[in-house]
Every structure is written in C-alpha cells, then in structure tokens.
Amino acid sequence: MKGNGDIRIGFYICHCGTNIAGLIDVARIAEYAGTLPGVVVARDYKYMCSDPGQDLLREDIAAYHLMRIVVASCSPLLHEQTFRRAAEKGGINPYFVQMVNIREHGTWVHDDAEYMTGKAMDMVRAAVLRVYAHQPLERKQVPITPDVLIVGGGIAGIHAALTMADAGKHVYLVEREPTIGGHMAQFDKTFPTLDCAACILTPKMTAVKAHPNITLWTWSEVEKVDGFIGNFTVTVKRKARYVDEDLCVGCMECIEACIYKQGKFPDEFNMGLSKRKPIFIPFPQAVPPVPVIDPGQCLHLKKGTCKDTCVEICADRKAINFEQEPEYKEIEVGAIILATGFTPFDATRIPYYGYGKYPNVYTALELERLVNASGPTGGEVRLPDGRTPERVAIVHCVGSRDEHYNRWCSRVCCMYSMKLAHLVKEKTHAEIFNFYIDMRAPGKSMEEFYNRISSEGIHLVRGRVADVYPETLEKKTNGQIGRVIVQAEDTLIGRIRKIPVDMLILSTGLQPRIDAEEIRRMFNISCSAGGFFLERHPKLAPVNTFTDGIFLAGTCQGPKDIPDTVAQAGAAASEALALIDRGVFELEPNTAYIMEDDCSGCKSCIPLCPYTAIAFKEEKQKAEINEALCKGCGTCVASCPSGSIRQHLFEDEEIYREIRGLLAYA
C-alpha cells in the first residue's frame, strides 16, 4: 500500500462528552493517528459537532493547509453533512471528509476499553487511508415539483394539508375512508381540556373541503409510487363511490329513500354498535358530505333487483351512478407526508379479558361512541340489556407494555381512561374502578387533569387485571347474571380484589395499521421494531424518513395524543415547505460512471439497473450511464467484468484502502 504522500490530513476525535471518551483513550488514539502517513495534525476535542468544534476544523484547514479531514465520532448518518459543510466553509471540497463511527458502532455497544481503543485505531487507520483517495465532487441538484401528497385524512393529515395549502402549495389529500376526520372524529371529548372533539375538528374538516389549494380525494388509496425526492409520480385509485361527488348536493334524501327502511349492516363509524343502510354517510358532519354505496350490500349492485328508490329521489340531480368504475389518477408531487394513523389493539387477542365473549365488555373506542351525543344511544351509557351500569371497571394498558402483544406504552390510554372515567361517572353516577399499572401523565396539563379526575372519587386500583369471568361462577356472592368479576391484585394493599362490575371497558393501546407493512414498501421507508414508521432520527429528525422527500405525521410514527399529533403534522408540513421553497434538492454525488476506454460493450450491466439508467450506445458500442437517473446503489459497479464502471464516493480504491487499513496485518 502506498503512503499518503503529500496529501495533508487533519484528524479529529470527538469525546462526545463521556459517550466516547468515557470508555476509550481518545488522547492515545489521536496520538496514534498523528503517526499515520499524511496526518499533519491530530486532535481530540470535547464536542466536534459543536460550533467551536467546527471552527477548529476550519481554522486548522487554513493553518495547516489541510487537504483531507477525518473525524472519528458518531455515525455518518448523523453528522456527515455537518462536517462536510465545515470543510467546505474552510475552503476544501466537502467530499474530502471521512467519518469514523466509533460511537454507535463502538463505545455504545462494547465495554472492553482496551480492545475498543485498539479497534478504534484500526478504524481510524482505515479512514485515513481511504480519505487519501477521495476525489473532489460536485453537488448535483434536482428541481422540486411544488405540489405535495398527504396520505391520510385524520387530524394529522388535515392539519398538515391546511398548513401547506395556506402557504400556497397545492395539496393532494388522499383518504381511504368515505370521509376525512380519522379517529378523532369518533372521540367524544378530548383530554385534558374535555372540549368536544367534533367542535374543534369539524371546522378544520370543512376548511379542507373549501380550500382552493387542496384536492381532496376520499374513498381513495395510493396504488403506486415512483420517482424520488422532488419528482414523485403517484398513482391514486379513486374507488367507485356510486354517488357522483360533483353532482351530489349532500341532501341525504337518497339514504332516507333507500329500500331498506332500517339500518341493516354494522355501522363502522359507531364501532358496530348501531346499524346503517347500504347507502350511507359515516356521520352527519362527514366531509365531503356525499354518501357512499357499499356494493356488497346494495341490492341493485349485488343482485340487480331493486326499485332504485334512491335514484328516483335524486331525480334530475342524477348523482347516483351504479355504473361508476374506479378511477386512476396519476399525479406529480415533490414531497409526500404520510399520516396514515393507527389501529386500536384487537382486544379479542387477550382471551382472559372476555371481549367478544361477554356482552358487557367494551373497548374504549366503543365507549367513545356510547358517550357521544350523536352516537348510537344518543349519549346514554346503557348496557346491552338496557340497564344503566352501576359499577364500571376500566382496564388500562390492554395490549400495551406486554411482551406477548405490544411492548410499548401507548401513551394516551392513561389519560383517555381517566377521561372515560369522568364521562361515564358524569352520565351514570356509577362507581368507577380504574385498574392501572403505572399512571402516566406527562405533558402539559396532564398531571393537573389526572389530579382533577382522581379527585372526583373514582377508585384507582394499582394492579393489572388478570382475569374476567361471570359473577355467577363465584361461590361467595349471589352472582348477578350479566355481571362480571374483575380479578386483580391491588398491589398497594397486597390483596387480590374480585370486583363485580356491570360494565368493563378495555383501554386498548395503539398499534400500527394492519397494512403498515405494505404502505412502508410502497413508499420505500422503514419501520421501527414495533411496526410504526421509522423516523430518520429519534430526536433530531423526528418527521423525516430515510427516504428523502417523505415525511411522517401523527400516530403512523408512534403513539401520540392529539396535541403532539398536530404539532408533528405542523413540523412535517414545514419540512416539506422548506424543501419545496428551496426549489431544488442536492443529491448525494454517489452516482456511477463509465470509464469509456475500458468498457468492452458486453451489456451485462444494462439489465441490472433497476432505474434503467444504463443505456447501450450503438454507435460507440459502449454502455452509458444517465447520471440523472442513477441512484447510486453501485450494483453495476460490482458486476462490471472489465472494471470499467466506477462509483463516486465509493470507488474501488477507496474501499480497498479501507479494508487494508482496517486489517493492517500483524
């Protein structure tokens, strides 16, 4: 291996407080780096990413005429851009920087200090050798299409859409259900303020519909996503609604006129607690206020035999169209915000809570509908047999914090359980028992809310419910039919409590949507261990994904309450705005290129490229790479038999130097 000749290299190792220096001997590593060929200055510093740290780089570049920089610190995925910018400000090409990841891949995962110090030296050596071969590169810019796609019309999607639209950008808001509103539309009141969800949500929903910059497509799904940051091509399927949105005036007379005089099918919006007709609107304030026909239930669509009373009443408005076919729209957008939300945990998965088995066991979302004035009972909390419950138990953490189901804390259940306790108590004067493991009330006004509700005289039992069974099975009491015993250890008094209740409410946690995996693939982003979409950095890039131009908002990224969802939606919107307003995006210059003289014209690279960036030029009998299409995976580079395809930033020579440097055989 050649020495580094006359290339002058600066080496910096970061203490990262004690994150790195707490384990390994940074001074010794710096000293060692100083002995490596080409290294003219080697320093250790407390925080390289800080302003003084970056200043140090710039000053050294001038003072020592540095031509290359190696920084041993954290992951390049975190701070590579930081140090490239610093190098650029110092007057050298930004791609003359190489990072050594001794934190995430070093001190955070190993605890043998001596060995790790040696390993860090290996890594430093590799980087010093590699950086020598770095080539100056130009940043490449691509223009950004100014329109944006937002997937999901819950509160996150709505807020992001309004923010972007108000800033003058054109927004396509795509929602799978017949209306926007999401889960928030189903809630009765919201904690900690106890204001009514509909009162604060529906004005925003109408604003979406009225906004000139928003194209709202409900009953629609994204089918296909192509392209990349600034230039996505998205295909949206508009499912057949059988009611023409442009012609419908929202009078709802068709629903009234339907041949089914009564609701016959479980009403999804009311969690199946009421029945609806085949032609329906999820709830009165739905946006758009256009009914939808379920083709599996409508007599005309299913059997072709119906008096078509809906068509008759619609008369010359002619909004009902049984011939409607799904429509496919292709749009060009520069950025995408995913706001696809969550699914509540399926309570039937925990057999010992009796959901689906005992009729008086409810999920929290069902209760939201039951206490809601526009819900199936007009806001009266009644049991299936018509009685008003006298004793009610609320079980926290259903499906959450559990290795068998979801490991995470769902974050909102403690507070919504307290809210439900308040609402049910207010409406029924029932005795309420909240069974909790730990009461979690972080966030503004939450502890005060907890304090307020607990002072209302509910029983707080610290213990996870372990069993639910009919009271009739209990020997000691005269079991009342229809009541269930809730059995748990009250850990604060150290006794097993068996509390008979009329109604049991399961505070089910939040989990990723069933099809999150498919969505993830379609948009080419990653998921966290639990299946929520993965943000680029948990703290510093919480709404970005690893795919540039795609942002996250709301509970698709992880459980959160409404204030946090809205805050995140705003953040996602402003990130997208910042991108669009810049007008161009800088691509990592890691594209492949061909050394034409060496190319034998064998064409083996051409079918390998997933982006059809390689073409064969007949006149020259050589392959040619369109760098605008190349995404820089390097697959063609590795497969070229004559070695004539190379990749910027990942040149063979650079990688060989890294390998040799790492191993520098003893």
Next chain:
Amino acid sequence: MNETIETTQTAQPWRPRIVAFFCNWCTYTAADLAGVSRMKYAPNTRIIRVMCSGRIDPQFVLEALSEGADGVLIGGCHPGDCHYAEGNYKALRRFHLLRRMLIGMGIDEKRFRLEWISASEGDKVKTVINDMVEQLQQLGPLDIPARRKAWDVELEEAKAQVPRYEEFEEAAHV
C-alpha cells in the same frame, strides 16, 4: 504493505476479526440502532459502509480475507425491502457463487455469511455478530497473510528451478 503503518493489536491474544459490509439503508442503520439502544455485543467486527449490498464486489471479500480477516459478514435489506429495489438479490446471487468458490479453496463456509437485517433489527445485529464470533472462535484463525508468507517462500524456491527467471519477470512487467 507499508512499513510505516503499525498494527495496533500485537500484544493481544488472538481474537477473530470480521470485516462487515453493511448497506447504508438497512443494516448500517440497524447497527446504529443497536448503538442507540446500547446493546452490547462482541467487538470483533469492523464495519464498512456501502450504499447497497449490491455494491459488494466479490473481490472485496477476497481482499478482506487475504488481508487477515477471519470472516466476512454481508448485511443487506430483507428481500423485497431493498432501497434500490433489487440490489440485495444481486448480492444474494454473488454470495452463493462466491461461497462455493471459498469452500473450494478450503475456507469454512461459516467464515462467510450473508444476513438480511432491516433498519429496525438492532437486536439482530447483536445476535448475528455474537453468533458469528462464537463460530469463528471455534474455527480459530484463518490467517491467510501468514500462509501467504509460506507461499512466498514456495514461490522463491520455484524461481530457483526456472532458468533465467529474471528475464521472464522483466518481460512480464513491460
């Protein structure tokens, strides 16, 4: 080899060294996640970042082994999850061919491993590396550089048997 570069681990007893090629989007990120989650695992791996497992030239693997690695680990996105659509399939094909070749060369197949590790599977980085280190510990050093020295001696001896060897060599360099 450049004499000016000193090795850093002479004093230590032998511990297997693995060169790992991780793709930027899944496995490298997973290794970062393992770090952020402070999972402790065997420190014997040296990771080289590439954009895609499809970038990994079989020559890289051979180079690593010949420079003294006791094993090579390739990490890529799960099938169907490749950031570049299908680079990992290319890696898989190359892996199988190369593995066959390495086995033919007398290198134990446990020394060369391909794993699909997604960005969220920090724990898999830990288990895979621990497992591989344990296997390599049992296999002992591969130590091709030392063998190369022995081969050099053999070559020197062979030269002596070739009349006018220097002339051939010069001719070959022209």
Next chain:
Amino acid sequence: MLAGEEVIEQMWGVSLDRLYDSDEGQRILSCIQCGTCAGACPYGEHMLYPPRRIITMLKAGLIEDVFDSDSLFKCVNCYTCMTKCPRNIRLTEILLPLVKEQSAVRLEEMPAELQKAIENTYRYGNTYGESARKRAAWIETIEVPIRILAKDPAPVDILWFVECDLSYHPRGQAAARATALLFHLLGLDFAILGPEERCAGDCGRLSWEPGLAETLVDYNLSIFDKYTFNRIVTNDPHALDAFKFRYPMFAFKHKTTATVPELYAHLDRLKPMLTKKLDYLVTYHDSCCLGRHNGFYDEPRALLEAIPGVRLVEMDHNRENSICCGGGGGGMWLDTWYKQQGIERLSDRRLREVIATRANVLAVACPYEVSRFEDAVKLAGYEDRIIVRDITELLVEAIGGH
C-alpha cells in the same frame, strides 16, 4: 408459553445466587410489579407472598422471609402466572421452584399426605406405595397383547410410559386399558417397561424434593438405555413435562409426546372406527401441562369432536386461561392441608364452571383429573348428572363392541 430449546437450557441448574446469569433469569429484573401473576394465581388470594411479592422481596434482599412462609405450598404449578406475565418472566420454570425448595427445607413438618407420597416414591417408585412388581398387573385385565420390554427386548417404535396413576389407580387403569386398545387397533408398534418403570419424577421435583426427582431420573435413564425405541408416549402430561424440560438436562434425547397428540396424529384412521353415536354434551378441561405448557389445545378437542353425537361446549375458563384442577405441584397430596386452612379445592371451584355449561360429560386428559373431579362431583351431589371420563375412555366407548 412454549419454550424453545435455548430457553429450556437456561432453566438448568439455576440457583438463586446465579439467578440473573441467564437471559431468562435476568427477565426477573424487568418485572413492573403489575400483579398479574398474583391476580391470575388460582390461590393468589391465600398467599402472603404471591409471585409479585416474591420478586419484590428478592430485589430488596429479603427473600429469607419468603422461605419462612408456606405461600408456595399453595402453588399448584399451573403455569398461569407465567403465561399471563406481560414481561414474559418464566416464573413457574425458574423462580418458583427455587423458592419452593427453600420453603420445604424450612418447613417444620411436611403435610402428612405429601410426606407419605414422597416416602412411597422413594421406596417403591410410585406414590401409592404399591409394589413395583405389580406395576404391570393391570394388563391381565385386558385381552390386548401388551409387550413388556424386560421379557421381549426387541427394538420397538413407541415406548409407552404408563406412569403410576394409570398403573395402580383403578380409574387410571381404565384409561390404561383404553389407551392400550386404541394403540392396538391403530396397529402401533408399542411396548411398556412394566415393573421396571418408575415415576418420572416430575411430581417429586415440584413437591420440593429435587433429590428424589434426580434419583428417579437417573434410574429411568438407566432403564431407557437398555432398550431400543424411537420415541416415548405417555398419558401423563406431568411426565411429558419431565421428559421435555427436565430429562434433557441429563443427556436424555428421546422424542416424547403425550397420548392425546399421538392419537390425534392418527385421527384419519381412528375416525372411521368411531361408529357408535354418543349422545353427550361434553366439556373439556385443559390440563395445565398439556395445554398451557405444551400448547396442545386443539388436539384433544379434535379427538372429542370426531366422536359421532358429541357436542362440545366450553367452560368460561378454557385453553390458555383454563383453571387448574389443583393436583399439580404436589397439590394432589395437599387436599387435607388445604381443608385445614379453609381453602376451597380448585377441583370444586372448577366443577362450578362445568355445571354452568350444563354438560353431562367432563372430558379430561390427565390422570390426576379423573379422580379429583369424580370426587368433586360426588361432593357437589352431581353424580347422576355429570360423568368424568378420560378422552381415551370416550374414544373406546365410541368404537363400540369393547
């Protein structure tokens, strides 16, 4: 709650001072004190130290106090706490046996019935105190030819490990005869150890006598070594547990299954034989070891449903949420002791659920259960309304002509 091999290995040789050395042991530290274990425990309300408090005491360095209590004498090894634990702490496998052992050492006087059972097992290799020579006496009561390996040591496919209850207890023998007949009709190649067989030792271990358990393991392993066979089938889910989770620690490598899944594997051939219609409303009681610990929930139900005329109803607690009959963990020999303490027997509690289903047959798959539930039925005065049958007995009844 099925344990993979890597988990099983971690249960071996764990002692209290090395509790956190294994990953599974370390899980104890992740306890969030939610009390699910205590709340789920069928006797939790009678324990001063249910599992949750044992963990607190352990962490506080006060575990000695727990050893001095009789709390774990009420542990029936039903695996409920372990199955429901949201932290997946393997209480019944790792922590509780260790504490039990210590409690037994401190106990001034072992409850007499249990003491007797342990002594019997030491002396005779069975809890009944019957002569080992009579272990195969039951085969005289059936016309099916049954090979005893000591007399005919040729290699065999199935070593049928009959266990004590099926060998000696009159109701157990009925299940033994039924099983033998079913194996015979299915043309299975099987043989028994006869007088050479001794208790598998699971009850011994769980009743706080690890020394006894190890003696039995050593003995049985030496007998297994004498013969060539492909696998072991046993009617006793506790023996299945012993072979699957305890014996491998002593280099035992034989495949083992229980009679129920074995019969289920031949269901397509068995079904045509079930010609007699049984007009029964059946409820099935899940055995803890067969169900919760080994995951056989569907197999026993499929066998019952294969019987013409049988209608299956479920109790409120079923499958992984089933309630123990109270016989495990030594509970079989603690009924008197429970009575003295004023604690309701679990079999009596369970019977209330049976009654609630209005079933006229209670089907079981563990030899403890027949006698326990028949006793409970008598006590409740339901003898004319509910009969208790082992699944094998019901199958034989449906075959007709036998």
